[in-house]
Amino acid sequence: MDVLLTPSGGKEHLLLGNEAIVRGALEAGMAFATCYPGTPSSEVPDTLYRLRKQFPNKVKYYFEYSTNEKVALECAAGAAASGVRTLCTMKHVGVNVAADPLMTLAYVGVNAGMVILTADDPSLFSSQNEQDNRYYARLSGLPMLEPCGPAEAKEMTSYCFELSEELGSPVMIRTTTRVNHAREAVPFVKLGKVKQTSKFKKNPMQYVTVPAVSRNLHLRLLNIYNQAQAISEQSPYNQIVGKGKLGIITSGVAANYVMDAVGDLGAKSKIKVFKLGFTYPLPEKKIARFLKSVDKVLIVEELEPILEEAVKALAQEKGISVEIVGKVAGKVPAKSVDIEAPGFFSRAFEYNPRLVREVIAKTFGLKFTEPAEISLAGMPTPPGRPPNLCPGCPHRATYFAVKEVAGDEAIYPTDIGCYTLGVLPPIKAADFLICMGSSVSSSGGISRATGQKVVSFIGDSTFFHSGITGLVNAVHNNHNFTLVVLDNGTTAMTGHQPHPGVNTEAIGDATTHIPLEPLIKGLGVQHVVTIKPFKVRAAKKAIEEAIAFEGVSVVISQELCPLFARRVAPTTKRVFQVVEDKCKGHLDCIKKVACPAMFVENGQARINPLQCIGCALCAQICPENAILPVKAKG
Amino acid sequence: MSTQRIVFVGVGGQGNLLASNLLGQAALAAGQHVVVSEIHGMAQRGGVVESAVILGDATSPIVSNGEADVLVSFEPVEALRLLNKVNKDSLVITNTRPLPPFTVAIGAASYPAPEESVAFLKKKLDKVIAFDGQSLAEEAKNPLSLNMVMLGALFGAVDLPIDVKTMKKIIRTQTKKRFAAANVLAFDLGYKAAA
Ligand SMILES: Cc1ncc(C[n+]2csc(CCOP(=O)(O)OP(=O)(O)O)c2C)c(N)n1
Ligand code: SF4
Secondary structure, eight states, rough: GOOOOOOOSSEEEEEEEEHHHHHHHHHOOEEEEEEEEHHHHHHHHHHHHHHHHHTTOOOOOEEEOOOOOOHHHHHHHHHHTTTTTTTEEEEEHHHHTTTTHHHHHHHHOSSOOEEEEEEEEETOOOSOOOOOTTHHHHHHOEEEEOSHHHHHHHHHHHHHHHHHHHHHHEEEEEEEEEHHEEEEEEEOOOOOOOOOOOOOOHHHHHHHOOHHHHHHHHHHHHHHHHHHHHHHHHHHHHHESSOSEEEEEEEETTHHHHHHHHHTTTTTTTEEEESSEEEOOOOOHHHHHHHTTSEEEEEEEEESSSHHHHHHHHHHHTOOEEEEEOTTOOOOOOOOGGGTTTTTTTTSSSSOOOHHHHHHHHHHOOOOOOOOOOOOOTTTOOOOOOOHHHTHHHHHHHHHHHHHTTTTTTTTTOOGGGGGGSSSSTOOOBBBBBTTTTTHHHHHHHHHHHHHEEEEEEEEEHHIIIIHHHHHHHHTTTTTTEEEEESSSSSTTTTTTTTSSHHHHHTTTSSSSHHHHHHHHHOOSSEEEEEETTTTHHHHHHHHHHHHSSEEEEEEEEOHHHHHHHHHHHOOOEEEOOOOTTTTTTOOHHHHHHOOTTTEEEEEEEEOTTTOOOOOOOOOOOOOOOOOOOOOOO | OEEEEEEEEEESSSSSHHHHHHHHHHHHTOOOOOOEEOOOOGGGGGGGEEEEEEEEOOOOOOOOTEEEEEEEEEHHHHHHTTTTEEEEEEEEEEEEHHHHOOOTTSSOOOOOOHHHHHHHHHHHHHHEEEEEEHHHHHTOOOEEEEEHHHHHHHHSSOOOOSSSSHHHHHHHHHSOOOHHHHHHHHHHEEEHHOO
C-alpha cells in the first residue's frame, strides 16, 4: 500500500510538496479532481492518477486529465456546484488559460469545497514566463493561501476545503517550485470521509450569469471578501514570531529564508517576523498593529511587490509613518546568469537564503561574516550541458526531414513540449513561441504578413490543449502554411501523462481514444498526411508535398516516444554501430542531428551501445552506409 | 545542532534525485530534521540535475552559493560547474568517470581531462575526494548504482547524524528488490573508497 493512503493519522512521512497536497486533499475527503499537467504542479495529478490506477478499490475520488486548464476548471466548477469536494490543479500559466471561467466562477461560487492550485515558477526552471499569480486572487476576488513548505501545504489544502465551504467560494492555493519540489516530514491526520455523488439543485439566479444575475453576484463576491478578511485576521496561518523593534513581513517559501537568516544573524530578540500564509484578503488590522509596534519594516516576498504595495497603502490609510522597504523600485539585476546574487530584492527570479540574509543585514545594520569564497579564476571551463532530445526521439527524425526539405529559410513557429528543444543547434527549427497553441495561430499571422514559407510544429498534447481552435481559424480564413503535429502518443515533457490522442487500450485506461487524422480532416483541412518519421525517404516526400500544397496542410508525424513505449509496449530493436572501415569521418550523422548516443573518436563517429535504441535515423543519414545494426549474438 | 548542507549534482539518468530522497528518508528515520529539494522538468532531458539535502535546524529548502558544506558530484565537470556552491572549508566528493555532453560530440565545446578538473579542485580546496565511482558501481554488478556508491562515499567521509545501518535499511527497503543487494554493496564500496 502507498503511505498516502494510510487511513490513520499520527505518523510523519517524508513527502514531496505535491504529494503533501494530495494527502491534504484526501484528508479533506476530496471526491473529484481535474487538471492539466505542468511543472511544478504535475506530481499532484500524477499521484492522484497513479493511486486510482493501483488501488481502484481503496480510492474513492473521480480523477481526470482534462484537455486544458479552462476545461479542467469548468469541469471542476460543475462538480463543485453539484456539491462534491473538488480539486483543480495547474501551473501558473495554466491559470491564464482558465482565467475566463475563473473570473465568473468567483461570482457563482460553489456548493461544496473547491480548491484551485496554482503552481508558480519563480526563476523559470521550466516555464515560458515567471508571472506572479498572487495577482489572480486580486483580479478574481478569490481567497488565497500560500504554504511555505510541504507540511504546511498539506495542512492548508485540507483547510482550504473547509474555508471554501464556509464562504461558498472556491479558494486558491498558490505554491512555488521550491514548495512543490521540496521534501520534508509531514504529519498525517486520518483520511476524510468522501461524499462521492450528490444532486445538482437548479438555481438559475445563482448559476446562470446573465447581467441581472451577475450584478447581484458581484455584490455577493464583495461580501465574501469581507467575510474572508475577518477570517484572515484570526487565521493561525498569519502568525507573528519573535520580538523586537525591527519588523519583517513575509510569505511563502521566503518566510523560511527569513527565519533561517534571523537565526544566523543572532537577531531573534531584535527582529519580529510577520509570516503570512492566508495572504488574500490580508489581515489588515493585524498588519496595522504590527506596523505600529516596530521602527522599520522590511517586506520579503518573491516576484511582484504585492505585499509591499498593500502594506504601504495600508500605512498611508491608517496614518502610520513607519519606514517600509522591500524591492528597490526600478532596479533590475544586471544579468540573468546572476540569478542568485543581485545583492538587492528585485522583481525577477526567486530569492535564496543568502540573498535574504544579506538584505536583512544591510537593511537593519546587522553584521555577519560570510563564508570564505573561493576564486574560480583559471578553472577549466565545463562544456555546456543543455537538455537534449533523448536517443531515438522521433522529434529528432521529424525535424531532420523537415529541415532537409524546407532548409533554414522557412519560418518555424513552434510550441511547448520536448520538441521545443528543437531550438538548439544543430536542429534550429524554432522561430516563434509565446504559449501553448501559438504555433498554429501565429503561423497564419506570419504567413499572411510576409508571404514567407511557414512550417510550424505542435505536439499532440498541445494540439488537443489549444491547437484545434487555431487550426479551424486557419482553414476558415484561408491561411497558407504547413502544420506538423508531432504525435508521440503522450504528453512527454511533463511526465508522460495521457491525453485524448493516447492509445487508451495500451495503457489500460477506460477513457476514449480520439485519433488525430479523422479529427483534423473533420476540421476541414484539405491536405492531411500521416508519416512515420524514421522512414526518412518517404517522410521527406510527404513533407515536400504538404509544403507545396497551397493552403493549410497538416503532417501528422506518428511514432511513440520511446520512453513511453518502453512502459506500454516494450520492444527491443537492434542497436547500431559504425563500421570503422566504412566511416570516412564526414560526421554528417552527428552534425545534423546531435543524437546523445553518438560521439567522435579518432575522427570517426561512434555509437554508445548503452544509449542507442536502434531508431536507425543516423544509418539513413550516413552517405557511406557505414552505420549498420549490430549482429544479434548467437 | 548545527546545519549540514549537502548538494548533489549529476546528469539526467544518474539517479541523484533518488540518492537525495533516500538520504532524506534515512534522516527522518534517524529522527533528524531534514529538508530535501529537487529540480524536476527541463533538466531531465540529459541536462544537469541538482538536488540538496539540508540536515539540522535550517528550514530553507535550498543552498545558496558558497554555503554547501558538502558537494557530491556524480561527474567530474559537474563538480566544476557547481563549484560556486562551496567555500574554502567545504568538502567535494566527485566521481571521476567522464560523461561528455553532446556539445562535445558535435565539437561545440571541449571536455577538460578529469585529472585537470580534479587538480583544480585540489588546488582550491583542502578537502577533495575523487575516485572512479562508476567502476565501483560496475564492480557491484549494477552500473546504475553510481548513486549508491556516492551516497556510501558521503557516509564514509562525513560525520552525519544518521547511522550507516539506518541508511542501508532504507536502501534495502526503498529501492527495487532486484537491485537491493547490489545497491547495498555499491554503498559499501563507496563508503570504503572515501573513508
Ligand atoms: C498553459 C500551459 N499549460 C501547461 C504547460 C506545461 N506543458 C509544457 S509542454 C506540455 C505538453 C507537452 O506535450 P506534447 O505537446 O504532447 O509534447 P511532447 O512533450 O510530448 O513532445 C505541457 C503540459 C504550459 N507550458 N502551459
Ligand atoms: S521524453 Fe520522449 S518525446 Fe521527450 S525527448 Fe525523450 S524521447 Fe523525445
